[in-house]
Amino acid sequence: xxxxxxxDKDGFETMYLNMGPQHxxxxxxxxxxxxxxxxxxVSAEPDIGYLHRGMEKLxxxxxxxxxxxxxxxxDYVTSMNNNFVVALAIEKLLGVEIPKRAHYLRxxxxxxxxxxxxxxxxxxxxxxxxxxxxxxxxxxxxxxxLDLFESVTGARLTYNYFRVGGVARDLPEDFIQKTGAFxxxxxxxxxxxxxxxxxxxxxxxxSVGIGKISKEDILAYSLSGPVxxxxxxxxxxxxxxxxxxxxxxxxxxxxxxxxxxxxRYLLRMxxxxxxxxxxxxxxxxxxxxxxxxxxxxxxKPPAGEAYIRTxxxxxxxxxxxxxxxxxxxxxxxxxxxxxxxxxxxxxxxPGVKVADVIAILGSIDIVxxxxxx
Amino acid sequence: MISYIIKILKGSWSLLVGMKVTLKYFLxxxxxxxxxxxxxxKVAPIWRGTLRQLCDDKGEEICDGCQICSRVCPVQxxxxxxxxxxxxNKRKTSSYTVDFGRxxxxxxxxxxCPKKCLVHTTDYAFVSFDREGLVLGKDKLVKR
Numbered sequence: 001x002x003x004x005x006x007x008d009k010d011g012f013e014t015m016y017l018n019m020g021p022q023h024x025x026x027x028x029x030x031x032x033x034x035x036x037x038x039x040x041x042v043s044a045e046p047d048i049g050y051l052h053r054g055m056e057k058l059x060x061x062x063x064x065x066x067x068x069x070x071x072x073x074x075d076y077v078t079s080m081n082n083n084f085v086v087a088l089a090i091e092k093l094l095g096v097e098i099p100k101r102a103h104y105l106r107x108x109x110x111x112x113x114x115x116x117x118x119x120x121x122x123x124x125x126x127x128x129x130x131x132x133x134x135x136x137x138x139x140x141x142x143x144x145x146l147d148l149f150e151s152v153t154g155a156r157l158t159y160n161y162f163r164v165g166g167v168a169r170d171l172p173e174d175f176i177q178k179t180g181a182f183x184x185x186x187x188x189x190x191x192x193x194x195x196x197x198x199x200x201x202x203x204x205x206x207s208v209g210i211g212k213i214s215k216e217d218i219l220a221y222s223l224s225g226p227v228x229x230x231x232x233x234x235x236x237x238x239x240x241x242x243x244x245x246x247x248x249x250x251x252x253x254x255x256x257x258x259x260x261x262x263x264r265y266l267l268r269m270x271x272x273x274x275x276x277x278x279x280x281x282x283x284x285x286x287x288x289x290x291x292x293x294x295x296x297x298x299x300k301p302p303a304g305e306a307y308i309r310t311x312x313x314x315x316x317x318x319x320x321x322x323x324x325x326x327x328x329x330x331x332x333x334x335x336x337x338x339x340x341x342x343x344x345x346x347x348x349x350p351g352v353k354v355a356d357v358i359a360i361l362g363s364i365d366i367v368x369x370x371x372x373x
Numbered sequence: 374m375i376s377y378i379i380k381i382l383k384g385s386w387s388l389l390v391g392m393k394v395t396l397k398y399f400l401x402x403x404x405x406x407x408x409x410x411x412x413x414x415k416v417a418p419i420w421r422g423t424l425r426q427l428c429d430d431k432g433e434e435i436c437d438g439c440q441i442c443s444r445v446c447p448v449q450x451x452x453x454x455x456x457x458x459x460x461x462n463k464r465k466t467s468s469y470t471v472d473f474g475r476x477x478x479x480x481x482x483x484x485x486c487p488k489k490c491l492v493h494t495t496d497y498a499f500v501s502f503d504r505e506g507l508v509l510g511k512d513k514l515v516k517r
Binding site: 062063065066069070072133140143150151153154155158160168169192195196197199200201202 | 394445
């Protein structure tokens with residue numbers, strides 16, 4: 001709780017404002033305790049925990065395979081990427097090699113989900129700044145990908161597609177052709193996005209120069225993902241500490257220099273194009289073959305621990321998994337990028353106006369399911 | 374002052390460019406939305422909806438009560454009672470209930486069923502007025 005007896009710089013009383021947890025722009029159930037001097041923020045404190053489900057503790061009472069199913073619920077926008085990291089951690093403990101086609105399918109799904117995340121960010125960020133049409137556009141394209149996911153996994157949000165040692169199902173026949181069509185469509189739509197939002201003068205006025213995060217702050221707060229790359233640090237775990245078969249693909253890591261809201265937005269739009277490039281390459285490389293490695297029916301990894309880092313659309317998503325040789329993990333820890341990226345708010349919010357809080361929060365891109373777990 | 378006017382002109386122009394995009398979709402493209410209760414979109418054939426138990430050609434249940442599905446379930450929503458039928462000396466279930474209020478539709482039970490008799494339906498609109506209505510027993514689950 002913030003001391004609301006704080007005085008502003010002229011010695012007058014300040015106002016305490018609760019923003020959230022039901023505020024439509026806080027992307028879920030985040031409460032921001034703001035101390036205001038007029039319209040300018042004196043201090044801010046994010047209050048989290050409204051969506052806490054104790055997922056890390058629950059994981060200790062679930063089997064390994066069930067934990068992949070549970071991981072859909074961490075960051076419910078990018079379920080595939082959550083599946084990915086948990087599956088990789090379990091496979092590292094077990095020491096199994098998975099087939100080539102399974103690798104490709106995993107990357108295909110993870111990148112498609114990155115596209116979904118960045119399209120949604122486009123919609124939500126523009127919505128936070130008052131452009132409703134962009135939100136509808138974002139959801140329209142997301143629907144196309146969800147249809148693809150539905151035809152492979154049978155679900156539209158909680159896919160549960162990854163298995164220990166591979167993936168659950170092979171692609172349906174027309175999947176590759178449909179995905180190719182989607183890439184073409186998406187490239188056209190990105191041009192519309194630029195016309196509608198990116199080049200809009202009002203949008204730029206609202207976002208350029210707002211909520212700047214310096215390189216030093218990025219390192220001090222250990223921010224990751226697009227937020228970090230928008231401030232000029234070129235670091236992507238897919239390239240720099242590669243996992244799965246990402247090293248076979250040719251893609252760039254876009255960076256921006258200023259680290260303001262507009263750069264963070266634009267960086268996602270650039271990443272979106274890179275993801276489409278990766279998906280295109282996967283579709284070419286896909287060859288028929290096995291999709292599951294041989295793993296025992298009851299998964300009992302030998303006692304030990306594993307730490308796996310992956311690049312989720314929101315940042316560095318890592319899992320620390322300890323096994324004691326039984327069917328359930330002994331400890332399951334998630335390094336959630338949203339949770340850690342959120343902490344910068346206390347540092348950059350003082351001094352900005354209330355309307356810009358929404359822009360900054362939107363550009364950091366948090367999902368409360370992952371923040372609270 | 375001049376820069377201010379130039380900005381207003383640029384802003385209006387960018388608005389017009391944006392309007393062109395929305396107008397293009399409004400005038401020349403079909404609506405992407407569906408009027409839900411009147412038109413329904415088709416779900417994928419592998420849709421993970423509510424569960425059903427299949428029967429063989431004679432209308433006998435295939436399930437032999439091996440309990441793998443209830444053990445693999447992440448939320449323990451499947452429960453069953455098993456007995457040995459003295460008539461043909463086979464293991465059978467006397468009750469089989471699934472609590473769909475808890476079910477997270479992950480599909481692990483269907484995947485693990487050794488007899489392949491547990492399947493998903495393509496039903497996506499399963500509702501009930503109270504919690505008891507979400508608990509389905511053998512009378513509703515077994516598809517004869």
